[in-house]
Amino acid sequence: MPLSELVEVDNTFKDRMEIRRSILNDHPEATKQCNKVAEAAVLEHYDWMVSTYLPRRFPTIYKPTSTAAGPQLYNCVSKTSIPIRPASPMAALDALGEHVDTDFLILLPSSTAVDGSPIYHLEAFVTCFPAGFSTREKCGNPLAAIHKPVPGYEAKLEKSMDRFFAKLEVGRGVKRANWSISTNDKLYSEGGNHMYAEDEKVDKPVENAKTLDVNSPNLDEDVERQKREVVVEDCRLRCERQTLHRLPKTKALVFSFKTYMYKLSEVKAEGSGPELAAAIDGLAQGSVPAIAFYKRGVVWGAKVKEYLLS
Template sequence: MALENMPLSNLVEMDNTFQDRMKIRRSILDGHPEATKQCNKVAEAAVLEHYDWMVSTYLPQRFPTIYRPTSTASGPQLYNSVSETHISVRPQSPMAALDTLGEHVDTDFLILLPSSTAPDGSPIYHLEAFVTCFPAGFSTREKCGHPLAAIHKPVPGYEAKLEKSMDRFFAKLEVGQAVKRANWSISTNDRLYSEGGNHMYADDEKQEKHVENAKTLDVNSPSLDADVERQKREVVVEDCRLRCERQTLHRLPKTKALVFSFKTYMYQLSEVKAQGSGSELAAAIDGLGQGNVPAIAFYKRGVVWGDKVKDYLLS
């Protein structure tokens, strides 16, 4: 899982894109209200706990020049000095809490609860609430309510190599402990919001019903090779981006829910080359198909964009 321990103070990161990203996030929340946020009944208390801690404690203490406690005629507020707007400390509902977090924190949050148990009695965590403005080629709303195993079903090697260790780790993570990991992929466009198109795998339902701009292929199709070649021709290397996620996980003290969060970064390939990291990224692309789960190269569509991206990075 490549996890690292980290202090709780580092759960959220800020950078000089914050103002622009808030505008992007608000636009996505407004344009895709059902896709970007959802809260099942079982997760309402956890969402409100997470919100209260974020706006009353974490944000004003960690970033005091950006988020400042204040008071208005309508009650206590948190003032966002970048957007020059007030955030209610007491949200009208869990969904309103998710919407506010979605706009004012450049991080996506997913709430997980032990909604079922394994035959041995150990807890199985399910995704029960979320606000995700920047999904990386998956539909979060289609996964809400499902256990980790079902959510990760399309990921090659998950069931055989990660499922049991993930379940054990999620069950044992203590309050006050936080961990992080990094994930990366190459996308063939610059869209931060993407419900589909970044992965290729066999899906029993062929296609999630809400997904837009999907490039998922059926691995059992007799025309698979021709379909891959067609998609290769469609790749415009100047449109490709290195997409990275900074992922964190911690547990809430009252509801004991787990909060999985991720912040998304996207870089033009020209930026990677300019920093002198072109050959390193090209080697990492080769490594996708050389690890203990070679199928990951297909899953991440490396068979489509890999050659063009590597040629560019090494040119």
């Protein structure tokens, strides 16, 4: 993709800014973090975004201004200002989180493999809309550890992803999209959207408790209980528009994602019900059938498909 497509703005922008501001205020430690090694990269990314990218890409939304406090970037939608020179890397993350409807994760080659190739670690982030995981728990970890709960990642994707990340050139951007079904409309979710095996559980606050223990002797009962609790009207098609590019000075990688939520009634109204129902069936028919369990398809799948095809 051209870098002009890195950030997208739509008619939800004003509402999303309010939601993001609220989440940043309510969950300051969960939504942003910066390890020492990533400070320069965070500031480089911030400087490019507020000095170059945002005012050039969206000139009717972000306007450069000068005040007694110094140069600012004025957000014409929220009617608030963004400092061109942030007080700290954490302040930079806070401003990006509040003023751009995109979550940013900074990755650096913090370790090396046996063959000498770089291994990228998550070293800083601002994420207002995690999709059922805790970003703060993953900060500092390499890609393999971050994706450990994902079925098939180690066997099918780990080596190719490490190579791809290492070879991505400055000036080149890539994008992809994913989808899942959530059983609620919460944009901010640190848990509850996935299922994990016992050896993947860690101690964490109650709000981050894993959905199910797949080794529990009561697993079938737990699944049936959660099936009964599914309310189709509360379910959402949740999609992420993900992008990746490299910063020219620090050579850090910036992984970004914008979250979209759709009511299932909207999916039906546009005539895509059968297509989504087929995709749900496809979760268990691909090269990694365990993905259907990981995404909780065994809980919401039947009710959602019935509704989509009705």
